[in-house]
Amino acid sequence: MIEVTNVHKKFDKELVLNDVSFQVKKGSIYGLLGSNGAGKTTLMRIVAGIVKQASGEVRVQQEAIFENVEIKGRMQFLSDSLYFLPQYTTRQMANYYRSLFPRWNEERYAKLKDVFQLDEHQKISHFSKGMQRQVAFWLSLSTMPDLLILDEPFDGLDAVIRKKVKHFIIQDVADRDMTVLISSHNLREVEDMCDHIGILHKGTILLEKEMDELKDDVHKIQVAFKEETNLHDALDIVYEEKRGSVQLLIVRGAQEDVERIITSYQPIIYDRLTLTLDEIFIYEMGGVGYDIQNVLV
């Protein structure tokens, strides 16, 4: 659905995106994480067809996106800096959107009016920052897009609205196979909705995983054996700590394999501990030597 292949982008002489490739499948939600200046906004703007890459390809629904009016009619991009026509009310903006987007859905608009409870006849510029973001979601979701690109979308939204907006996005993904690309500098903000995660660091994708795979493939265990036992040849150990005779291990691999191998050494203690998503990321990223604490706070 979205295919980004070997994309490079420079501003002046600075390389801001360096050989970025990833795919977002139809009907899935991809979270693009990265700290400040990683290149998220630039990448989102390229995927939305607003900015052109220096080299590489960006295809949306099998077509090049740049200046592709037809596909843009089925796509919504919520930028981190919102733009509305000056002096317009939400109702006036809605009429404008209706003329631009062929799948505009008045019923959806009316339903979301009850959700957001904003006065549609109030000038948007008179709304607070968070209320303006609600208007942006209200309008975007009323166009029934195939593709939703969200750049830091939840900044300024309170917890209740955030939950409602996420609910509508997830519902559209489930009901209509909408595809979502969402950027954030905070894993917490998107972990409950994404099925894929990519980490962008200094213009390069460092790690890309399915959320389920991420949770299934790393395990934290506590073991002790009667005699000194070296598990390094048998297991992919990414972290190890000794507490007396008890070993704390972070191990990569399928759960059944890890369990089978450990039990074959007849441990006197064998406990599985819960790993937080933060820990998983730190251990995963530890392997490539980067500190991603920023996106985990």
Ligand SMILES: Nc1ncnc2c1ncn2[C@@H]1O[C@H](COP(=O)(O)OP(=O)(O)OP(=O)(O)O)[C@@H](O)[C@H]1O
């Ligand atoms: N129009 C521009 N002209 C020159 N440099 C730019 C321009 N836009 C972005 N950059 C540079 O590109 C790099 C990536 O910026 P970008 O806004 O894509 O990062 P980001 O990951 O979205 O960051 P943040 O989380 O802080 O919003 C930065 O070094 C920034 O200074």
